[in-house]
Amino acid sequence: MPVIEVEHLAKRYGGTVAVKDVSFAVEPGEIFGILGPNGAGKTTTVECISGLRTADSGAITVLGRPAGDPTLRARIGVQLQESELQDKLTVREALELYSAFYPDPADWRRLADDLGLTPKLKARYGKLSGGQKQRLSIALALLGNPEIAILDELTTGLDPQARRDTWDLISGIRDRGVTLLLVTHFMEEAERLCDRVAVIDKGEVVALDTPAGLVQRAGDEQRISFRPSTPIDDELLTVLPEVRELRRQGQRIEIVGNGNLLHAVVSVLARNGIIAAELTMEQATLDDAFVHLTRGE
Numbered sequence: 389m390p391v392i393e394v395e396h397l398a399k400r401y402g403g404t405v406a407v408k409d410v411s412f413a414v415e416p417g418e419i420f421g422i423l424g425p426n427g428a429g430k431t432t433t434v435e436c437i438s439g440l441r442t443a444d445s446g447a448i449t450v451l452g453r454p455a456g457d458p459t460l461r462a463r464i465g466v467q468l469q470e471s472e473l474q475d476k477l478t479v480r481e482a483l484e485l486y487s488a489f490y491p492d493p494a495d496w497r498r499l500a501d502d503l504g505l506t507p508k509l510k511a512r513y514g515k516l517s518g519g520q521k522q523r524l525s526i527a528l529a530l531l532g533n534p535e536i537a538i539l540d541e542l543t544t545g546l547d548p549q550a551r552r553d554t555w556d557l558i559s560g561i562r563d564r565g566v567t568l569l570l571v572t573h574f575m576e577e578a579e580r581l582c583d584r585v586a587v588i589d590k591g592e593v594v595a596l597d598t599p600a601g602l603v604q605r606a607g608d609e610q611r612i613s614f615r616p617s618t619p620i621d622d623e624l625l626t627v628l629p630e631v632r633e634l635r636r637q638g639q640r641i642e643i644v645g646n647g648n649l650l651h652a653v654v655s656v657l658a659r660n661g662i663i664a665a666e667l668t669m670e671q672a673t674l675d676d677a678f679v680h681l682t683r684g685e
């Protein structure tokens with residue numbers, strides 16, 4: 389049974405339609421990603437799920453209860469885009485303060501330790517680095533031992549190393565049996581972490597699949613690039629059914645196509661006694677899939 393079920397969610401702010409029609413279901417233990425361009429309606433969607441906003445229409449069920457039900461408060465951990473902690477509060481004070489909100493909180497010392505915050509317990513929030521603030525906000529989201537953690541823009545503003553550390557952390561949280569709902573802008577993040585991803589654009593779900601499935605939808609497009617050992621007539625290659633596009637860049641030839649492209653191209657070259665030097669080949673990425681899905685057609 390899904391732990392989160394969103395059916396035909398719609399939400400507007402005055403004349404702005406933030407969410408038009410969003411439906412998806414998150415299974416227990418999943419890391420479920422919500423991906424989309426700026427203003428797509430991602431934050432509004434998770435705020436409605438967290439009970440921080442009320443939907444205009446549609447139905448949201450979380451752990452079998454309607455979103456916003458007071459009994460859910462202690463069962464969901466929410467880390468939102470911007471932390472609202474005061475600069476003067478120390479890490480320890482923040483952890484103690486938030487622990488008091490829950491009937492049966494996690495051991496904050498242990499959580500601080502897991503998140504590498506122990507050396508920073510006496511530091512004031514305002515003096516923490518971006519990565520440390522982020523780790524504290526994740527710790528606060530986990531203090532209530534939630535069954536579901538909702539993390540919005542988890543690694544925005546972090547350097548590549550801090551981002552990787554956070555990814556390890558997220559995998560660790562999942563291993564404790566927590567279901568995770570992540571909002572992200574980063575394809576690489578979605579690809580690394582998420583079991584499934586809903587791509588939201590202009591308030592609607594435009595695709596819902598595994599990261600690999602999304603890539604496949606972008607087409608099995610491949611790009612080959614090489615330098616021919618002797619000049620070659622373009623037409624020898626453009627007649628191949630696998631080739632969609634041929635471009636020349638200086639001495640290099642770049643071919644975009646699909647199917648068994650590499651084999652087809654290399655066979656033609658071999659028949660003509662041409663060697664392909666510095667040959668590279670790229671498959672479509674989640675980036676390509678994202679652009680393809682949200683191109684605004």
Ligand SMILES: Nc1ncnc2c1ncn2[C@@H]1O[C@H](COP(=O)(O)OP(=O)(O)OP(=O)(O)O)[C@@H](O)[C@H]1O
Pocket residue numbers: 401404405406407424425426427428429430431432433
């Ligand atoms: N409190 C608000 N009042 C008015 N309009 C809002 C409010 N919050 C969001 N919006 C508008 O609703 C739309 C969806 O916003 P939302 O923050 O949900 O998108 P998002 O996908 O999370 O964007 P981002 O990736 O930039 O955070 C946008 O057009 C935004 O300007």
